[in-house]
Amino acid sequence: MNKDAFKKYGYQFIDWVADYLDGVEDFPVTSHVAPGEIRRQIPIHPPDREEPLDRVFKDFCEIVLPGMAHWQHPSWFAYFPASNSPPSILAELLTAGLGAQCMVWQTSPAAQELEESVIDWLRQMLGLPEGMSGVIQDTASTATLCALVCARESATGFRSNEQGVTDRLVVYASKEAHSGVEKGVKITGYGRENLRYIPVDASFAMIPEALAQAIAADRQNGLIPACVVATVGTTASAALDPLVPIGRICRENDIWLHVDAAYAGTAAILPEKQWIFNGVEQADSLVFNPHKWMLTNFDCSAYFVRDESALIRAFEIQPEYLKTPVDTSVKNYRDWGIQLGRRFRALKLWFVIRSYGVEGLQRIIREHIRLAKLFESWVAAHAHFEVVAPVDLGLVCFRLNNGQSEDALNDLNKKLLKKINGQTDIFLTHAVLGSTYVLRMAIGSRLTKERHVAKAWQTILRVAFG
Amino acid sequence: MNKDAFKKYGYQFIDWVADYLDGVEDFPVTSHVAPGEIRRQIPIHPPDREEPLDRVFKDFCEIVLPGMAHWQHPSWFAYFPASNSPPSILAELLTAGLGAQCMVWQTSPAAQELEESVIDWLRQMLGLPEGMSGVIQDTASTATLCALVCARESATGFRSNEQGVTDRLVVYASKEAHSGVEKGVKITGYGRENLRYIPVDASFAMIPEALAQAIAADRQNGLIPACVVATVGTTASAALDPLVPIGRICRENDIWLHVDAAYAGTAAILPEKQWIFNGVEQADSLVFNPHKWMLTNFDCSAYFVRDESALIRAFEIQPEYLKTPVDTSVKNYRDWGIQLGRRFRALKLWFVIRSYGVEGLQRIIREHIRLAKLFESWVAAHAHFEVVAPVDLGLVCFRLNNGQSEDALNDLNKKLLKKINGQTDIFLTHAVLGSTYVLRMAIGSRLTKERHVAKAWQTILRVAFG
Numbered sequence: 001m002n003k004d005a006f007k008k009y010g011y012q013f014i015d016w017v018a019d020y021l022d023g024v025e026d027f028p029v030t031s032h033v034a035p036g037e038i039r040r041q042i043p044i045h046p047p048d049r050e051e052p053l054d055r056v057f058k059d060f061c062e063i064v065l066p067g068m069a070h071w072q073h074p075s076w077f078a079y080f081p082a083s084n085s086p087p088s089i090l091a092e093l094l095t096a097g098l099g100a101q102c103m104v105w106q107t108s109p110a111a112q113e114l115e116e117s118v119i120d121w122l123r124q125m126l127g128l129p130e131g132m133s134g135v136i137q138d139t140a141s142t143a144t145l146c147a148l149v150c151a152r153e154s155a156t157g158f159r160s161n162e163q164g165v166t167d168r169l170v171v172y173a174s175k176e177a178h179s180g181v182e183k184g185v186k187i188t189g190y191g192r193e194n195l196r197y198i199p200v201d202a203s204f205a206m207i208p209e210a211l212a213q214a215i216a217a218d219r220q221n222g223l224i225p226a227c228v229v230a231t232v233g234t235t236a237s238a239a240l241d242p243l244v245p246i247g248r249i250c251r252e253n254d255i256w257l258h259v260d261a262a263y264a265g266t267a268a269i270l271p272e273k274q275w276i277f278n279g280v281e282q283a284d285s286l287v288f289n290p291h292k293w294m295l296t297n298f299d300c301s302a303y304f305v306r307d308e309s310a311l312i313r314a315f316e317i318q319p320e321y322l323k324t325p326v327d328t329s330v331k332n333y334r335d336w337g338i339q340l341g342r343r344f345r346a347l348k349l350w351f352v353i354r355s356y357g358v359e360g361l362q363r364i365i366r367e368h369i370r371l372a373k374l375f376e377s378w379v380a381a382h383a384h385f386e387v388v389a390p391v392d393l394g395l396v397c398f399r400l401n402n403g404q405s406e407d408a409l410n411d412l413n414k415k416l417l418k419k420i421n422g423q424t425d426i427f428l429t430h431a432v433l434g435s436t437y438v439l440r441m442a443i444g445s446r447l448t449k450e451r452h453v454a455k456a457w458q459t460i461l462r463v464a465f466g
Numbered sequence: 467m468n469k470d471a472f473k474k475y476g477y478q479f480i481d482w483v484a485d486y487l488d489g490v491e492d493f494p495v496t497s498h499v500a501p502g503e504i505r506r507q508i509p510i511h512p513p514d515r516e517e518p519l520d521r522v523f524k525d526f527c528e529i530v531l532p533g534m535a536h537w538q539h540p541s542w543f544a545y546f547p548a549s550n551s552p553p554s555i556l557a558e559l560l561t562a563g564l565g566a567q568c569m570v571w572q573t574s575p576a577a578q579e580l581e582e583s584v585i586d587w588l589r590q591m592l593g594l595p596e597g598m599s600g601v602i603q604d605t606a607s608t609a610t611l612c613a614l615v616c617a618r619e620s621a622t623g624f625r626s627n628e629q630g631v632t633d634r635l636v637v638y639a640s641k642e643a644h645s646g647v648e649k650g651v652k653i654t655g656y657g658r659e660n661l662r663y664i665p666v667d668a669s670f671a672m673i674p675e676a677l678a679q680a681i682a683a684d685r686q687n688g689l690i691p692a693c694v695v696a697t698v699g700t701t702a703s704a705a706l707d708p709l710v711p712i713g714r715i716c717r718e719n720d721i722w723l724h725v726d727a728a729y730a731g732t733a734a735i736l737p738e739k740q741w742i743f744n745g746v747e748q749a750d751s752l753v754f755n756p757h758k759w760m761l762t763n764f765d766c767s768a769y770f771v772r773d774e775s776a777l778i779r780a781f782e783i784q785p786e787y788l789k790t791p792v793d794t795s796v797k798n799y800r801d802w803g804i805q806l807g808r809r810f811r812a813l814k815l816w817f818v819i820r821s822y823g824v825e826g827l828q829r830i831i832r833e834h835i836r837l838a839k840l841f842e843s844w845v846a847a848h849a850h851f852e853v854v855a856p857v858d859l860g861l862v863c864f865r866l867n868n869g870q871s872e873d874a875l876n877d878l879n880k881k882l883l884k885k886i887n888g889q890t891d892i893f894l895t896h897a898v899l900g901s902t903y904v905l906r907m908a909i910g911s912r913l914t915k916e917r918h919v920a921k922a923w924q925t926i927l928r929v930a931f932g
Binding site: 001003005006007009010011013014015016017018019020021022030031033035036037038039042044045046047048049050051053055056060063064065066067068069070071072079082083084085086087088089090092093094095096097098099100101105106107108109110111113114116117118120121124125138139140141142145149152160161162163164165166168169178179180182183186187188189190191192193194235236291297298299314315317318319320321322325326329330338339340341343347350351353354355356357358359360418429430431432440 | 467469471472473475476477479480481482483484485486487488496497499501502503504505508510511512513514515516517519521522526529530531532533534535536537538545548549550551552553554555556558559560561562563564565566567571572573574575576577579580582583584586587588590591604605606607608611615618626627628629630631632634635644645646648649652653654655656657658659660701702757763764765780781783784785786787788791792795796804805806807809813816817819820821822823824825826884895896897898906
C-alpha cells in the first residue's frame with residue numbers, strides 16, 4: 001500500500017470513526033446475533049492471494065459491525081463503562097503508526113519518560129502519596145497479580161522467588177472483591193484454599209474486625225498472612241472498603257496492603273470524593289483503570305507502588321541480550337510487570353489529560369455521579385422499586401420489589417433484566433449482593449446525558465409494568 | 467471535539483502517519499537523547515484547563531518524536547523486528563474507534579468469533595496439528611506464563627490451584643531460552659532454583675540427552691518434572707531446539723511440552739521452512755508472535771494449546787456479575803489467560819492476512835531470509851569476520867575476528883557495536899553465545915531491502931577498519 005492509498009483509506013476510516021462516534025446512539029446497544037452467526041461468515045481457510053482493502057472494509061461493516069456491542073453507546077449501563085474519547089482514539093492512531101516496542105528505555109526513551117511523567121500526573125490527580133511511583137499496565141487483573149507476587153515476596157523475604165512457595169501464605173479480601181483476586185491467587189501459587197473471604201457490612205464493605213480475627217486465627221494455626229486486598233469500589237455495588245482501619249491492621253501485622261480501585265479511582269480527582277482514599281497512605285500498592293472512567297480507550301491500567309525496588313526485585317530479569325549502556329541511570333519498565341514487550345500507552349493518556357484538562361475531566365465525572373444520584377432518587381421514590389446499596393459514585397444497584405418472597409423477587413428481577421436486554425435499546429447487567437439479585441445501572445459513558453438516563457428509567461418502568 | 471474537528475485532526479494524523487511510513491528512513495534509527503532529556507520538557511503538574519489538540523500534536527512532534535527509536539526503519543537490525551504494516555495500523559484505528567472491551571462473547575460476539583476464526587487461520591498457516599485451538603494474548607511472556615501454570619496444574623492434578631505449590635516442581639529449558647521462562651518461574655511459584663538450564667550443542671540447540679538425564683536425576687531426588695520449554699528460534703541466535711527427541715522425552719515422562727516460537731514461528735508459513743516444527747504434534751502448548759515478523763503491529767501474540775479444557779480449568783473464574791445467558795454455548799476468552807479485559811486484536815490480524823494473502827506474506831518472509839543468507843555470505847567471505855551461529859532464518863550472529871585472544875575479541879566487538887550504534891545510521895544489538903560476544907543482525911522490517919543490508923555491511927566494515 002503506497003502513501004496515497006494509505007491516505008485514501010485513512011481518510012475513509014477517519015470518516016467512519018467520526019460518523020460512528022457521532023451516531024453510535026443509532027446502533028442497537030448490544031448485538032443480537034446468535035452464537036456462531038458471525039463465524040459462519042468467515043472463510044474456514046485464510047486467503048492465498050491479497051484482497052483489496054475495500055473488500056475487507058466492506059466485510060468489517062457487513063459482518064463484524066452487526067456482531068459488536070457498542071460500549072460507547074449512551075444507553076450502555078452494563079458492567080462498568082469502558083470510556084473512550086476522540087483524543088484517545090487519535091493518539092492510538094499515532095501509537096500504531098510509530099509501532100514502537102517500549103520494553104526498555106533504549107527502545108524508545110520518550111515512551112519511558114512520558115510514561116513516568118504522566119503516571120505522576122495521575123498520582124497527583126488522585127491525591128496519592130508523594131512517594132508512590134507507578135507504571136502503566138494493561139488491566140487491573142495484571143496489576144493485582146503483580147501485587148500478589150510482591151506481597152508473597154515481601155512475606156518470604158524473596159525466598160519464594162527462589163525456592164517456590166514453600167510456606168502456607170494467606171490472602172484476604174472481602175466477599176465482594178473482584179474475581180481477579182481469585183484468579184491471581186491461583187496463578188501465583190498461593191492456592192485458592194488460602195484466600196479468605198472476609199464478611200461485609202450492610203453497605204457491602206469489608207468488616208475490619210472480621211479481617212483482624214481471620215488474620216489472628218491464621219497466625220495461631222501457623223499460617224503466614226501475606227496480603228490484604230481492599231477494594232475501593234467493588235464490582236457488584238461500588239462498595240468502599242474502609243482503608244483507615246484495614247491499613248492499621250496491615251501495619252500492625254506487617255501485611256502487604258493492595259488497594260483495588262479499578263473503577264472508583266477516577267472519582268478521586270473530585271475534591272468532594274477524595275475521601276474514598278482516606279487511609280491510602282497505608283497502601284503498598286494500588287491499581288485504577290483510566291480505561292474505565294477516564295476517557296482513555298482500553299487498555300490502560302495504572303499501577304502504583306510505595307517501594308518500587310521491591311516490585312523490581314520481584315520481576316527483574318537480566319539476560320545479556322537486554323542489557324543496554326544506560327541501565328543504571330534509567331527506568332526499564334520491563335522489570336515492573338509480567339510482560340517484556342510494552343505498548344506506548346502513555347501517549348493516549350497524555351492526549352486525554354491535556355485535551356480535557358483536569359477540570360474538564362472533573363466536570364464529566366461529576367455529571368455522571370449527579371445522574372446516578374438522580375436515577376437513585378427516582379428508584380427510591382417509586383413504590384415498587386428499591387435501591388439496594390449506597391450510591392456514592394456512578395453505579396446504582398436496584399430491584400423491583402412488590403413484596404413477594406426473596407426467591408420470587410430474585411426470579412422476578414432476573415426476568416425483568418432478560419426482558420430489558422432482549423427487547424429494549426438499553427443494556428444493563430446484574431449482580432448478587434448477599435443473596436439478593438440486583439440490577440446494576442452503571443453511568444459512565446462520555447455520551448450519556450440526562451435524557452438517556454431518564455429514557456432508561458421510563459424503559460425499565462414500561463418493561464416492569466407495561 | 468465535534469465531528470468536524472475529529473475529521474480535521476484525523477486527516478492531519480493520517481497524513482502524518484503516511485509521511486512517517488514513507489519517510490521513516492530519513493529519521494535517525496535510534497534516538498540519541500540523554501536520560502531525562504524528554505522528561506524535563508514535560509510539565510511536572512497536569513494542566514487544569516483543556517489545551518488545543520494543535521498544541522498537543524506540536525509537542526508530540528517536537529518533544530516525543532526526537533526521543534523515539536524507529537522500529538520500522540529499514541536499517542533497524544536490533545533485537546527482533548516489531549514489524550508493522552499499513553493495513554494493521556488502519557485496523558488499529560477502527561479498533562480504537564469501536565472501543566470495545568471483549569472479555570466475554572456477549573460483550574462483542576464478533577470480536578470473539580473473528581478471533582476464533584483468525585487464530586485457526588494462523589494454525590493452518592503454520593501447519594500446526596488440527597486439534598490445537600488458540601487465543602490471542604499480548605506477549606510471549608504472558609503466553610509462556612500461562613503454559614507454566616497449565617504445566618503446574620497438569621503435574622499436580624489441579625491441586626496447586628487449590629492448595630498452592632506444595633510440591634517441588636521442576637521446569638526445564640535450554641541455556642538459550644528466553645528470559646520470560648525465568649520470569650514466569652518466579653511469578654508462578656515454582657521458584658528459580660527449580661528451573662534447570664539444559665546445555666546446548668554447537669548450534670546452540672538443546673541437547674536432548676542432557677534433558678533426559680536432568681529429568682531422571684530430579685525424579686531420583688523426589689522432585690516432580692512438570693514442564694519443558696523448547697525454543698524454536700532462540701533470542702540470541704535463533705537456534706532451533708529439536709522437537710522430535712524432546713517431545714519423545716516429554717511423552718515418556720508425562721511432562722508438559724511448551725514450544726516458544728515467538729520469533730521463528732512466522733517462518734513456518736514457508737513450505738521450505740515447515741521443518742522447524744517437525745515434532746510439534748507432541749507439544750501441549752505453543753506461542754508465536756505475529757507482532758514480531760508477520761506485519762501486525764505490537765501487541766499480538768498467538769497462544770495455542772492441545773487441550774483447551776485444561777487451560778480453561780486453570781484460569782476460569784465464575785463470578786456472578788460475569789455470568790451471561792450463553793456461557794455454555796460460546797467461548798469466553800477471559801478464561802483463556804490472565805487478563806479479564808481484552809482488546810479486539812483479531813481485527814488487525816484479519817486485515818493483515820487478507821491484505822497480503824498468505825502468498826504475499828510468504829514472499830516477504832522469504833526475502834528477509836534471502837537477505838540474511840546474503841549477509842551471512844559476505845561475513846563468511848571476509849578474512850576478519852566470522853559467522854558464529856547457523857543462519858536458518860532472518861538472524862545472523864557474527865563477529866570481528868582478527869585472531870586475538872577470546873577476551874580481547876569480546877572487548878573488540880563490544881567496542882565495535884558501541885561505535886556502530888553511536889556513530890552510524892544502523893542499529894544492531896548483541897548477545898553472548900557461550901562466552902563469545904556476538905553482534906546480531908536481525909532482518910525483518912517490512913521496509914528493509916537489499917540496499918539497506920548492503921549499506922549496513924559497508925557501514926560495519928567502515929567502522930571496523932576505516
